[in-house]
Amino acid sequence: MxxxxxxxxxxxxxxxxxxxxxxxxxxxxxxxxxxxxxxxxxxxxxxxxxxxxxxxxxxxxxxxxxxxxxxxxxxxxxxxxxxxxxxxxxxxxxxxxxxxxxxxxxxxxxxxMAYAEWKLGAGQGYENLVCLTLGTGVGGGIIANNQMLRGANFGAGELGQTSIDFRGRLGTYGNSGALEEYIGNREIIQEAIRFYKHAGESKTAAELTPADLSKLAAYDDETALQVWDWVAEKLACTLMNCCYLLNPSAFIIGGGISKAGDLIFNPLREKLEKSLTGPHLDNLQILPAKFGNxxxxxxxxxxxxxxxxxx
Amino acid sequence: MxxxxxxxxxxxxxxxxxxxxxxxxxxxxxxxxxxxxxxxxxxxxxxxxxxxxxxxxxxxxxxxxxxxxxxxxxxxxxxxxxxxxxxxxxxxxxxxxxxxxxxxxxxxxxxxMAYAEWKLGAGQGYENLVCLTLGTGVGGGIIANNQMLRGANFGAGELGQTSIDFRGRLGTYGNSGALEEYIGNREIIQEAIRFYKHAGESKTAAELTPADLSKLAAYDDETALQVWDWVAEKLACTLMNCCYLLNPSAFIIGGGISKAGDLIFNPLREKLEKSLTGPHLDNLQILPAKFGNxxxxxxxxxxxxxxxxxx
Missing domain, CATH: 3.30.420.40 (ATPase, nucleotide binding domain)
Structure with missing residues (x-):
């Protein structure tokens, strides 16, 4: 080769x-x-x-x-x-x-990233697949009918710009409820600060990076677990939308946030099981990406x- | 033939x-x-x-x-x-x-319906296309890369089940914010009753079918126009999501509600223009279906x- x-x-x-x-x-x-x-x-x-x-x-x-x-x-x-x-x-x-x-x-x-996972990584063998990368932004790539789905002007797969709330937070392009405005790295930190404040604890952004939140949650910190559940709720909405639109066999999730592992994958699976049925849920896989950076x-x-x- | x-x-x-x-x-x-x-x-x-x-x-x-x-x-x-x-x-x-x-x-x-419009109707020549049918329910079909997109278990294209609000009205499958729960025929009528009540007018469901609402709006009835704008807002959210995910060249809209014509198409275009940019908006067509029932x-x-x- x-x-x-x-x-x-x-x-x-x-x-x-x-x-x-x-x-x-x-x-x-x-x-x-x-x-x-x-x-x-x-x-x-x-x-x-x-x-x-x-x-x-x-x-x-x-x-x-x-x-x-x-x-x-x-x-x-x-x-x-x-x-x-x-x-x-x-x-x-x-x-x-x-x-x-x-x-x-x-x-x-x-x-x-989607191509790497589909051809060489966690998504090998799937003909209908959605890849996400969760970091500062939320990006994505779609495989449908065993082909990259690029769209008319090569703009397909922008999962982070899709809406989870028609009256929600304004995205970069005037798009209300853009997922990225909720679960981008910075937004998770801000949300975590609010959650801890509400719980009576004053924590700074530097103490609440996604890595910190993972560690806290690993020690059963109730507030950190709530933050991850809050993140999973938003992400589940977009993944559900992908299921009803594209009916993929698998989601491959990579990027910094995905390092939270089961903290994000478990509530995500649970929420998807509650909002999908039949052909949309059958054999649906939610997998961590094989490749990192x-x-x-x-x-x-x-x-x-x-x-x-x-x- | x-x-x-x-x-x-x-x-x-x-x-x-x-x-x-x-x-x-x-x-x-x-x-x-x-x-x-x-x-x-x-x-x-x-x-x-x-x-x-x-x-x-x-x-x-x-x-x-x-x-x-x-x-x-x-x-x-x-x-x-x-x-x-x-x-x-x-x-x-x-x-x-x-x-x-x-x-x-x-x-x-x-x-x-999507196949008919793509091969023989308003969608001829488009390689990336989303068809919707707006009636009692909201259905859809997707053409991507010049192929029907059916998904892993043939469940793709269920636009009416996608969410416009992660905390919204509960859909048939436990899916919060399902579009169909907002702009299905019956839901539009119920919403119209509320709008008229709020405007101080008591009207029954029988007086507020989508056909009635079209007639009222054609005579510049402010409340009817508000109802159509309300409908367009919900529909625009789902179409916007389709644009960011699939980047189609065109939407083809059919079904009973689409008979409202410009009353629904105009606010829809306006809202999409405010929430899309560049590759997602360039040359995007929103077209009425060629075929009816x-x-x-x-x-x-x-x-x-x-x-x-x-x-």
Whole structure:
């Protein structure tokens, strides 16, 4: 199997990994995005990393980039990059193809994660699958009829933007009740502060990260358990909606919050069992993701390899 | 093009149509379902209709049934039939194939409607499409990647069961905030009664059918307009969720409520424009269905013909 370079655009840095199958055989140093004004100098720097990788892996078969934000997958154009300025309608695929001579794909990072789990991870063998990543934001990717579901303009799978309350908290795009406004990392912390305050305990944001809440709940801290139940209630609503719309066989859940494990998975299963029936509940699996932070790099590499082999 | 017999199972009657393309060339008399105890005698009666049709159309190519409720499309088994007793796990495809010797398909009626609109109606040419039917219940069918999206257990497209409020009205399956509990026919009438009461007018359910509400709104009746806006708000939430999950190019809306036309379409468009952006809003079409009550018969005939030609 030939090596592929995966490039993972994050909010603070661009990470690299030379991937063979599911193994990252080399990890060139990340580039901090804050150091760059606009896209051009950053792309220059990325191209230098690519040149170094090509020198080390002359059989490099393709380059796959995963980016947070909207992407035209077909044309490889980044519409916008979440949390990074100066990235509007950047034809990254064209630029990198011209500079490197290699086949390039550019995809949304949550799609890349979903692809990694579907083809190589916890979702192998499922023809209808929803992947979620729970972190600062809530992202997702959908497999239906054994294909990636990208939608008309490559915007499908935005689970974090779907509503759980038509009169609810306002999302980034004017979307009331956006799930992300409830169970994004920061929002969970804020909710936890409220729960503890209500319980008569004053705790700071720094004491109530999802990792802290997991530890507290592991010691049967009643308030922490309530917070996780509160999170599960919101997440269950969106997963239920996915079930009625898409009737998947499995949900694969990754990202920081998913590390809470049974604290989130158990109430989630319980709530879904109460709100689904028959074909929507039969054999439904809720599984933790196989890959962690490397899901994006592995996924976009796998997509790049598949696309390169098609053409 | 060969004739196909479409059979549309309703809550009160089973309707028939001999279909050639989009034309219903013959409509045998419907069978009222209330007259029958259990499935067997009703199926017997249906088979008699089929025999008559076969005598008149010896070139009959296939039989397609559309049913309200959950169906295993592959096996042609009806899990349950909404509003009709004695229909649990009925292998209708097998029974009708054995009795008639013709290829038979059995599908959910909302899927049949979606198929009709996609292949022959308002949705022609769209590769990513969501169809809705707004009546006593709220049904739906999804086309993604230019294929029917049926899901793992053929339960996809149940838009009426998706939630618009995680703490909302309880749906049939324990699903809080189910859209159908807000904008089903009966629920709209109840809401209208409340709106008029609040405005100081006492009106009965019989005076506030969706047709009445359309007429009132057409005369700029402020309260009726408020009711339609209230309906549009709920529907917009579910359509928005479809956009973020599926990123379709178009919604096709049929069923009784859709006859309200611009009264529902205009506020719907306005609300979607406020809660969607970029790839989710670009070129998004919201279109009335081409077919009316005959959508089910035309759709399940078209599905039956396609399946028959495959095998």
């Amino acid at each position: 030939k090596p592929v370079l995966g490039i993972d655009f994050g909010g603070t840095s661009v990470k690299f990994g030379v991937v063979v199958g599911t193994e990252i055989v080399s990890s060139p140093a990340p580039i901090p995005t804050q150091n760059f004004e606009g896209s051009e100098p950053l792309i220059e720097e990325i191209c230098q990393v690519i040149e170094t990788v090509k020198a080390e892996y002359p059989e490099l078969a393709a380059i796959g980039a995963g980016v947070p934000g909207f992407v035209n997958f077909e044309k490889g154009i980044i519409s916008n990059l979440t949390n990074v300025n100066g990235w509007k309608n950047i034809p990254l695929k064209e630029i990198l193809t011209q500079k490197t001579g290699l086949p390039v794909t550019v995809d949304n990072d949550a799609n890349a 490397e899901a994006g790099i592995i996924g976009c590499s796998a997509i790049a390899l598949e696309e390169a082999e098609k053409s | 060969k004739p196909v017999l479409g059979i549309d199972f309703g809550g009160t009657s089973v309707k028939f149509g001999v279909v050639v393309g989009t034309e219903i060339v013959s409509s045998p008399a419907p069978i009222p379902t209330q007259n029958f105890e259990g499935s067997e005698p009703l199926i017997e009666e249906i088979c008699q209709v089929i025999e008559t049709v076969k005598a008149e159309y010896p070139e009959l190519a296939a039989i397609g049934a559309g049913v309200p409720g959950f169906v295993n499309f592959e096996k042609g088994i009806i899990s349950n039939l909404t509003n009709v007793n004695g229909w649990k796990n009925i292998p209708l495809k097998e029974i009708l194939t054995q009795k008639t010797g013709l290829p038979v398909t059995v599908d959910n009626d909302a899927n049949a 005959e959508a089910g018969i035309i759709g399940c005939s078209a599905i039956a013909l396609e399946e028959a030609e495959k095998s």
